[in-house]
Amino acid sequence: MSRARFLAGDGRAVVVAIDHPLYSWPCRGLEDREEILRQVSAAGADAVIASYGTIRDLRPAFGKAAPILKLDLTTVTLGSNYPLTEYVPAWTVEDALRLEVEAVLTYVQLGAPFELEALRVAGQVAAACDRHGLTYVCEIMPIECAMYPDPAAPEAIAAASRAGAELGAHVIKTTMPIPATSLADSVACGVPVILAGGALASDRTQLLQQVATAVDQGAAGVAFGRNVWGSRDPAGMVASLCDIVHAGRKAAAQ
Amino acid sequence: MSRARFLAGDGRAVVVAIDHPLYSWPCRGLEDREEILRQVSAAGADAVIASYGTIRDLRPAFGKAAPILKLDLTTVTLGSNYPLTEYVPAWTVEDALRLEVEAVLTYVQLGAPFELEALRVAGQVAAACDRHGLTYVCEIMPIECAMYPDPAAPEAIAAASRAGAELGAHVIKTTMPIPATSLADSVACGVPVILAGGALASDRTQLLQQVATAVDQGAAGVAFGRNVWGSRDPAGMVASLCDIVHAGRKAAAQ
Amino acid sequence: MSRARFLAGDGRAVVVAIDHPLYSWPCRGLEDREEILRQVSAAGADAVIASYGTIRDLRPAFGKAAPILKLDLTTVTLGSNYPLTEYVPAWTVEDALRLEVEAVLTYVQLGAPFELEALRVAGQVAAACDRHGLTYVCEIMPIECAMYPDPAAPEAIAAASRAGAELGAHVIKTTMPIPATSLADSVACGVPVILAGGALASDRTQLLQQVATAVDQGAAGVAFGRNVWGSRDPAGMVASLCDIVHAGRKAAAQ
Amino acid sequence: MSRARFLAGDGRAVVVAIDHPLYSWPCRGLEDREEILRQVSAAGADAVIASYGTIRDLRPAFGKAAPILKLDLTTVTLGSNYPLTEYVPAWTVEDALRLEVEAVLTYVQLGAPFELEALRVAGQVAAACDRHGLTYVCEIMPIECAMYPDPAAPEAIAAASRAGAELGAHVIKTTMPIPATSLADSVACGVPVILAGGALASDRTQLLQQVATAVDQGAAGVAFGRNVWGSRDPAGMVASLCDIVHAGRKAAAQ
Amino acid sequence: MSRARFLAGDGRAVVVAIDHPLYSWPCRGLEDREEILRQVSAAGADAVIASYGTIRDLRPAFGKAAPILKLDLTTVTLGSNYPLTEYVPAWTVEDALRLEVEAVLTYVQLGAPFELEALRVAGQVAAACDRHGLTYVCEIMPIECAMYPDPAAPEAIAAASRAGAELGAHVIKTTMPIPATSLADSVACGVPVILAGGALASDRTQLLQQVATAVDQGAAGVAFGRNVWGSRDPAGMVASLCDIVHAGRKAAAQ
Numbered sequence A, B, C, D, E: 001m002s003r004a005r006f007l008a009g010d011g012r013a014v015v016v017a018i019d020h021p022l023y024s025w026p027c028r029g030l031e032d033r034e035e036i037l038r039q040v041s042a043a044g045a046d047a048v049i050a051s052y053g054t055i056r057d058l059r060p061a062f063g064k065a066a067p068i069l070k071l072d073l074t075t076v077t078l079g080s081n082y083p084l085t086e087y088v089p090a091w092t093v094e095d096a097l098r099l100e101v102e103a104v105l106t107y108v109q110l111g112a113p114f115e116l117e118a119l120r121v122a123g124q125v126a127a128a129c130d131r132h133g134l135t136y137v138c139e140i141m142p143i144e145c146a147m148y149p150d151p152a153a154p155e156a157i158a159a160a161s162r163a164g165a166e167l168g169a170h171v172i173k174t175t176m177p178i179p180a181t182s183l184a185d186s187v188a189c190g191v192p193v194i195l196a197g198g199a200l201a202s203d204r205t206q207l208l209q210q211v212a213t214a215v216d217q218g219a220a221g222v223a224f225g226r227n228v229w230g231s232r233d234p235a236g237m238v239a240s241l242c243d244i245v246h247a248g249r250k251a252a253a254q
Helices: A033-042 A052-057 A093-098 A115-132 A154-167 A180-187 A204-216 A234-245 A247-253 B033-042 B052-057 B093-098 B115-132 B154-167 B180-187 B204-216 B234-245 B247-253 C033-042 C052-057 C093-098 C115-132 C154-167 C180-187 C204-216 C234-245 C247-253 D033-042 D052-057 D093-098 D115-132 D154-167 D180-187 D204-216 D234-245 D247-253 E033-042 E052-057 E093-098 E115-132 E154-167 E180-187 E204-216 E234-245 E247-253
Strands: A013-017 A047-050 A066-070 A103-110 A135-142 A171-174 A193-196 A221-224 B013-017 B047-050 B066-070 B103-110 B135-142 B171-174 B193-196 B221-224 C013-017 C047-050 C066-070 C103-110 C135-142 C171-174 C193-196 C221-224 D013-017 D047-050 D066-070 D103-110 D135-142 D171-174 D193-196 D221-224 E013-017 E047-050 E066-070 E103-110 E135-142 E171-174 E193-196 E221-224
Touching: A013 A193, A013 A234, A033 A047, A033 A234, A052 A066, A052 B115, A052 B154, A093 A103, A093 A115, A093 B115, A103 A115, A103 A154, A115 A135, A115 A154, A115 E052, A115 E093, A135 A154, A135 A193, A154 A171, A154 A180, A154 E052, A180 A193, A180 A204, A204 A221, A204 A234, A221 A234, A234 A247, B013 B193, B013 B234, B033 B047, B033 B234, B052 B066, B052 C115, B052 C154, B093 B103, B093 B115, B093 C115, B103 B115, B103 B154, B115 B135, B115 B154, B135 B154, B135 B193, B154 B171, B154 B180, B180 B193, B180 B204, B204 B221, B204 B234, B221 B234, B234 B247, C013 C193, C013 C234, C033 C047, C033 C234, C052 C066, C052 D115, C052 D154, C093 C103, C093 C115, C093 D115, C103 C115, C103 C154, C115 C135, C115 C154, C135 C154, C135 C193, C154 C171, C154 C180, C180 C193, C180 C204, C204 C221, C204 C234, C221 C234, C234 C247, D013 D193, D013 D234, D033 D047, D033 D234, D052 D066, D052 E115, D052 E154, D093 D103, D093 D115, D093 E115, D103 D115, D103 D154, D115 D135, D115 D154, D135 D154, D135 D193, D154 D171, D154 D180, D180 D193, D180 D204, D204 D221, D204 D234, D221 D234, D234 D247, E013 E193, E013 E234, E033 E047, E033 E234, E052 E066, E093 E103, E093 E115, E103 E115, E103 E154, E115 E135, E115 E154, E135 E154, E135 E193, E154 E171, E154 E180, E180 E193, E180 E204, E204 E221, E204 E234, E221 E234, E234 E247
Parallel strands: A013 A047, A013 A221, A047 A066, A066 A103, A103 A135, A135 A171, A171 A193, A193 A221, B013 B047, B013 B221, B047 B066, B066 B103, B103 B135, B135 B171, B171 B193, B193 B221, C013 C047, C013 C221, C047 C066, C066 C103, C103 C135, C135 C171, C171 C193, C193 C221, D013 D047, D013 D221, D047 D066, D066 D103, D103 D135, D135 D171, D171 D193, D193 D221, E013 E047, E013 E221, E047 E066, E066 E103, E103 E135, E135 E171, E171 E193, E193 E221
Antiparallel strands: none
């Protein structure tokens, strides 16, 4: 599994997600994409998940952070004509190649009405990435449903991770299970697992502790959005995450 | 963002839209397309949004105005079998290239039942334009819906503008927010924003004042239809708009 | 607009339509396609609208009449599982090229449930014809609906004609407006307009008088089916239509 | 119309259909495809309608009989989740070419919910066959519906035959009209018409008499399934059909 | 029928299926795919059915066992938004070629709402395999429905097998009929038939006896999942199956 090129030498990554404005606005803290990009890349982010327009127009601001192109989109007006989120692919691996991007992402919600089509797209994108030598990040998460009444339960997250591995993902982005100590069941899928951050946490210390636990359990890193750009100091948050995720790297260097 | 070639040297444009007869008739004042085209181009319009047939058959009448090909269409009989407007793409970037047109446009109504498909088309057209070096104008506007009870509210217009930028639009055409002084929130998306005119205004002086305010706030211009061809003197209206939009150009020349 | 090659030197045409048996049978008078083709072409018809099978198998019988390939079809059993007529494309411009046919036709009913898709097909066929140098005849007619309670009203026919021109039709086939003297509003669309004949008229003299009025108003001709092959003397009817439609030609020759 | 290469020198054919097991099982008498193929080809069958798998795997057993590839399929479990038969294309003319088959067939039920799509497929397959020099057999039959309360009525069968000719079929397979003496109305469509056999007849003599009448009326032959492989002596039945269908050939040889 | 290359020299195969985690989790015993693969291939399995990700990432662990790529997928959350299993294709024969896999599989449930589309996909995949020289395994099984109240009835399994043969399958995977002695009716379809194992059997001796009976009746082998990886000793189970399935081979060697 040598494909996930945005992972650092230690096989781990701190990823920042700034794709939110395509489906959710306002995003307090993300008004100025270019500024956020400069801050998080300078602070050591290994990769940034962003939309087509952001990557095309602001590439220099990514610095050393690898852009991860999100290939799908959903409605902007959730709750209006679309009562539920629904993702459809809009861009392709060919678009990623033209933008000189080496990694792409699509989103699968297990338990959602569009699950089957999203799984199909995931399998097709995995194969398309293999054809062209790109990295496919499969963001795959249970939502509350008949099969997963608790979408953060260890077995739900493990099922999502294993499904991602069977689909051909090179990297899996999923939810932090509760408790974080159960992550080993997910990591057993054999593909690097990075954890989403979700809503802005009220207690940063506790959040960072959870990250540390997850990394101890084998997580390959995090992919945080609101907990980075929505925080008081995005650069500081990225630096803290790098300290935890790349702790081994630091230890090795000492 | 050097793609929007129909923008004048000052980065702004006065655009006239004459695509209405494909979905709304009669259009008093637009019976003779060729005559209107000659008048508005002679009066200084930078670009004209038109349908496939108009651009193919009347190209000489565009003069120095750049044609912008509208790629999608809707029903002619709104309220009959189709209770709501719904847009689908009929032409492609390849058609634009064959017509030697350098800019295309599609329409997204945020809050409409066809929003998701329109967003997908927008992303695909943005990428297709990038493949071929064309300019993509994304006309993206909120309509009244659960998320945007007031479709002219500043945050609604800002959300639309930002979504357009994330989609990869080279230019955004959207609604004038109320008040016009709030336009800066939209312009912050980083892509040139031009403003639609909407229904024929009863008070031209007030309309032009709004345009002036919008330009002060950073608007890159206007894209007016009924307020040009439906007015008593289309050429005069275009000239007035040019005076306001290109005021800086005039000032620089003084 | 030099594309409509089946128009005679005076820019007008008498077209006969014999495509009916694909969706309506019996057709009294049209049992023998070959015989009808020989009669109407000998009598001076400029073009004949026919189905794929007819053009492929009976080409010699077209004589000097140009074949116009109808690209779409509908159900044969109207009123059974399909309560309403619905047209879908079955053949392509590539098929027309292989048959060495220079003109194609599709059908749009404004106000029908399939209107939007038919408009999209019309736009795509117009562009495909331009790619290959063929003539696109857009048959576009209002039906009774909320927007057009009277589908023969002058403004309804004018809207249809203008929509056809915006779509990129090279020739428009539409309904005769009532009164026929109002046709100028439709002809103003700038594309040659030819008029459908509809049901078999009980009074041929009156029908021919309407044609004469329409030609005076600028019609480019007629496209008659049942009023030709369903009449007592198809050849005589075609000859009469030619006399009226090409009256200017006759006058010029005198 | 020189395309129907499986017709014998007299322009007629005895066709056997053995495609039934893909949608109906058990088929008493058809358990051993290879044996039936050997029997009917030895007995003089001009062509055999069969599924993709049968033609690919048992080609030598066709002997001198031309294989006709059925391109579409329906459900196996009629009456379960699918209350009605519905046909969709699964194979293409390209598959026929690879199998070195010179004729293909699709099925249209006039009056069925899938009629419109089946007609569209028929038109597309006719054109694809013309592109590649293959023969298209259009199996087109009315079912009981509002327009055809009696699906075996002469005018219903004539409508089906004429529709097939307009679609571009090279050969039409349809139902025997009642009375068989009315077949001339169908044969007037100008394309060779062969007749399906339907359910196993209780009286073979009567069935053969109907065939003789149909041939007298201009039928180009028969396409029988259950009345061949479901009979006591398939080879004998084929021989009897050949005697009737190719009677002129026999007479000419005498 | 020389295509089924994963069959051993005796025309038979012991196949292990480990594709379950893409649609069912947890799978006790299958947590470590690599370990199971090593065990079953060492124990003599002729082939292993697996997902895209597993074949791509763990190829060396297949050893001498041939990978069979399952091309379709279903939902992970059966019973949530999807009340019934539904399979759609996600990968293609081209993906198999790139992975250097020589056999692919798709799944058809006769009696399910997606039956028609699954049959169509089966026919298309069969043809695609023929184009590229791959082996197509059609997993085709009746489920309880109006036509098959008992989905394990001999006539139901025979119908499924025959449908698979008509579709163009090179190998058929289906359910063990009850009684197993009736399998000859299915085997008569002429294509190698291998039998699925279903739920974990409580009595291994009885299960193996059924396999022996089926092989006596002409089965070409088995394709077992849970009864291999869910058993106490997967390697031992595979060895036992090989003894039975390849008994003739052993006898010949003696």
